[in-house]
Amino acid sequence: xxxxxxxxxxxxxxxxxxxxxxxxxxxxxxxxxxxxxxxxxxxxxxxxxxxxxxxxxxxxxxxxxxxxxxxxxxxxxxxxxxxxxxxxxxxxxxxxxxxxxxxxxxxxxxxxxxxxxxxxxxxxxxxxxxxxxxxxxxxxxxxxxxxxxxxxxxxxxxxxxxxxxxxxxxxxxxxxxxxxxxxxxxxxxxxxxxxxxxxxxxxxxxxxxxxxxxxxxxxxxxxxxxxxxxxxxxxxxxxxxxxxxxxxxxxxxxxxxxxxxxxxxxxxxxxxxxxxxxxxxxxxxxxxxxxxxxxxxxxxxxxxxxxxxxxxxxxxxxxxxxxxxxxxxxxxxxxxxxxxxxxxxxxxxxxxxxxxxxx
RNA sequence: UGGGGUGUAGCCAAGUGGUAAGGCACGGGACUUUGACUCCCGCAUUCGCAGGUUCAAAUCCUGCCAUCCCAG
Numbered sequence: 413x414x415x416x417x418x419x420x421x422x423x424x425x426x427x428x429x430x431x432x433x434x435x436x437x438x439x440x441x442x443x444x445x446x447x448x449x450x451x452x453x454x455x456x457x458x459x460x461x462x463x464x465x466x467x468x469x470x471x472x473x474x475x476x477x478x479x480x481x482x483x484x485x486x487x488x489x490x491x492x493x494x495x496x497x498x499x500x501x502x503x504x505x506x507x508x509x510x511x512x513x514x515x516x517x518x519x520x521x522x523x524x525x526x527x528x529x530x531x532x533x534x535x536x537x538x539x540x541x542x543x544x545x546x547x548x549x550x551x552x553x554x555x556x557x558x559x560x561x562x563x564x565x566x567x568x569x570x571x572x573x574x575x576x577x578x579x580x581x582x583x584x585x586x587x588x589x590x591x592x593x594x595x596x597x598x599x600x601x602x603x604x605x606x607x608x609x610x611x612x613x614x615x616x617x618x619x620x621x622x623x624x625x626x627x628x629x630x631x632x633x634x635x636x637x638x639x640x641x642x643x644x645x646x647x648x649x650x651x652x653x654x655x656x657x658x659x660x661x662x663x664x665x666x667x668x669x670x671x672x673x674x675x676x677x678x679x680x681x682x683x684x685x686x687x688x689x690x691x692x693x694x695x696x697x698x699x700x701x702x703x704x705x706x707x708x709x710x711x712x713x714x715x716x717x718x719x720x721x722x723x724x725x726x727x728x729x730x731x732x733x734x735x736x737x738x739x740x741x742x743x744x745x746x747x748x749x750x751x752x753x754x755x756x757x758x759x760x761x762x763x764x765x766x767x768x769x770x771x
Numbered sequence: 772u773g774g775g776g777u778g779u780a781g782c783c784a785a786g787u788g789g790u791a792a793g794g795c796a797c798g799g800g801a802c803u804u805u806g807a808c809u810c811c812c813g814c815a816u817u818c819g820c821a822g823g824u825u826c827a828a829a830u831c832c833u834g835c836c837a838u839c840c841c842a843g
Contacts, residue, residue, distance in 0.1 A: 667795090
């Protein structure tokens with residue numbers, strides 16, 4: 413059922429990222445109903461396993477049902493170079509990267525804009541749950557209307573110049589609404605599960621993946637904060653800062669990974685009290701717009717994480733920031749992102765570099 | 772060898788006559804476009820071994836074994 417919008421004199425050409433999942437399919441239907449001349453693109457990013465083939469087929473199927481042109485873009489090599497390799501390299505350097513945060517600006521949207529320009533599409537859209545608003549300063553990324561759906565955390569690194577051309581049709585929708593809309597288009601898509609781990613891991617587990625990519629595992633020492641050995645670990649790559657389960661060894665009580673030294677293959681463990689941090693340093697900071705050198709904000713260390721009141725001290729070049737938590741909070745991990753909000757508005761964010769624990 | 776202590780699941784550990792807490796580890800699931808975190812479920816027919824007392828024993832008795840400490 414397609415109601416052509418009469419008011420829309422010229423169709424607005426738009427390139428939509430169609431993954432074959434619920435959200436992008438619903439987006440396609442919505443955008444079409446809004447009078448956009450939609451072309452769908454599915455990025456073929458990975459080669460392993462059946463699941464990805466099925467995903468491409470579902471996307472093609474949905475596009476056909478909606479009667480919109482569909483392009484499958486083979487970007488496997490670029491994806492590997494840009495996203496996968498830097499992911500592995502980050503791990504090698506002792507970081508715990510968030511591939512989605514980097515993939516969006518550095519790869520996914522980038523590729524889509526390239527194609528959009530080639531096709532002469534002024535607009536680019538995805539099924540992300542986020543909004544974009546404009547004020548005197550320009551455009552800002554906002555949280556989705558429905559907080560449980562909000563994915564702005566993953567998008568904070570999108571440059572402002574792109575926001576003008578981006579449309580997020582699901583920004584004010586709930587997951588249920590999206591599911592209904594998708595169901596009206598394509599049953600098999602609507603039945604898809606939401607959950608997703610790192611998209612390029614396939615069936616395998618993260619540790620196996622890292623292993624296959626050259627991060628060998630070697631037994632080493634668990635040490636306490638004093639540096640005294642208290643156990644044996646299976647290889648520092650198997651752990652991530654903040655982890656406090658599946659350590660592979662019983663210590664009598666819960667222990668948390670406080671830090672990891674991949675060079676010396678040492679994993680430092682502490683108690684839950686040891687794992688509280690009051691302050692951290694961000695690098696690769698990106699502000700949505702120029703920000704004052706010192707300000708208050710709310711911070712999130714995770715997409716669906718708690719909102720934590722903080723003060724932010726920016727360096728002169730606005731590339732680094734010191735974030736102080738009003739209340740000490742459980743540690744994050746180097747390589748993860750901290751995103752700053754003012755209400756629903758995304759102020760910016762950066763990559764966690766150093767954390768200061770409680771004495 | 773003599774004296775003392777201890778032996779409960781992979782680890783730690785409650786439980787001293789009434790029919791095996793808990794934590795960690797492990798397995799499974801939920802949550803989730805990141806790693807984690809969190810949540811749920813499962814996990815000793817059996818308490819070093821062998822006898823004995825008792826309606827009833829991991830808990831009492833006897834013997835043996837193992838292990839730790841002290842003793843020159």
